[in-house]
Amino acid sequence: MTTAHTDSPALQTRKIAAGAEDLTKVYGSGDTTVEALRGITIDFPAGQFTAIMGPSGSGKSTLMHCLAGLDVATSGRVRIGDVELTGLSDKAMTMLRRDRIGFVFQSFNLVPTLSAAENITLPVDIAGRDIDKEWFDAVVGRLGIADRLDHLPSELSGGQQQRVACARALVDKPEIIFGDEPTGNLDSRSSGEVLDILRAATDEFGQTVVIVTHDPRAASYADRVVFLADGKIVRELTSPSADDVFEVMKNLDNGPATAEAGSPEPATPAADGESEQVG
Ligand SMILES: Nc1ncnc2c1ncn2[C@@H]1O[C@H](COP(=O)(O)OP(=O)(O)OP(=O)(O)O)[C@@H](O)[C@H]1O
Ligand SMILES: [Mg+2]
Numbered sequence: 001m002t003t004a005h006t007d008s009p010a011l012q013t014r015k016i017a018a019g020a021e022d023l024t025k026v027y028g029s030g031d032t033t034v035e036a037l038r039g040i041t042i043d044f045p046a047g048q049f050t051a052i053m054g055p056s057g058s059g060k061s062t063l064m065h066c067l068a069g070l071d072v073a074t075s076g077r078v079r080i081g082d083v084e085l086t087g088l089s090d091k092a093m094t095m096l097r098r099d100r101i102g103f104v105f106q107s108f109n110l111v112p113t114l115s116a117a118e119n120i121t122l123p124v125d126i127a128g129r130d131i132d133k134e135w136f137d138a139v140v141g142r143l144g145i146a147d148r149l150d151h152l153p154s155e156l157s158g159g160q161q162q163r164v165a166c167a168r169a170l171v172d173k174p175e176i177i178f179g180d181e182p183t184g185n186l187d188s189r190s191s192g193e194v195l196d197i198l199r200a201a202t203d204e205f206g207q208t209v210v211i212v213t214h215d216p217r218a219a220s221y222a223d224r225v226v227f228l229a230d231g232k233i234v235r236e237l238t239s240p241s242a243d244d245v246f247e248v249m250k251n252l253d254n255g256p257a258t259a260e261a262g263s264p265e266p267a268t269p270a271a272d273g274e275s276e277q278v279g
Helices: 009-013 060-067 090-100 116-127 133-142 158-170 188-203 242-253
Strands: 016-027 034-045 049-053 075-080 101-104 176-180 208-212 224-229 232-238
Touching (some): 016 208, 034 232, 060 208, 090 101, 090 116, 188 208
Parallel strands (some): 049 208
16 A cells, blocks of 8 residues: 555654645636636645635635646646656556545545445555455444445435545545545534544544535634635635634625625725735
């Protein structure tokens, strides 16, 4: 297995699990151009849990897909560990993703004809590795899906499918786990179970976790919360409470276009996000 958790935690804190440098992503051309990422530079230290937040359309999924090598940026650089993704062959990229990255998608991406258990072990099976049965049992137990393993995705609730997708990302103990709203479809109890296990992945196994979330409580599980707006990083908090996160989000969401009628404060024109720019 090529996982990082054999290294000592002290060593890991100095390592960068993933990073982006001046990343841009432009979709479309001409009138329909969308600048989804506008110069993102960020490092994700190994063994840390980071949450990415920001309004809908701010570029969170795009950033994650570029970091995980699932999408190609328009310009800038991405690295996973010490491997620069730019210019990697398709085959090398596929192997890197398979060996080092776990991904929980915003839509679960389960294979409809495979049972929950088969979906969970699929990446490990494809890679030709052995399942760590004890860890498999621990993951499905902690995620509360042990009794749904023989069912097809269509026979599971949205929340159960989401937890199967989480288990699939966790079961091979990848160095880095990316989750695009991994608790987006879950009630607060299931959400807590998923977040606990992601927290354990960093605390107990030294894995690196990066999730996108709209939920301040979910973000409060993270060591660091990074806020995007309009394709840029506009704010960052360290070990925040859910209330801290909520306050920042409220201000981000209250941009000029969405200012509430009847607000006692005069609306500040444009450049709102700029004042909170960190880097
Ligand atoms: N394939 C695509 N083609 C064209 N535009 C796209 C494409 N994917 C995303 N976009 C646009 O890029 C911007 C960023 O999208 P992205 O999916 O990264 O947002 P997000 O922050 O993840 O939003 P949400 O919270 O709604 O998931 C949006 O304006 C979106 O419409
Ligand atoms: Mg998204």
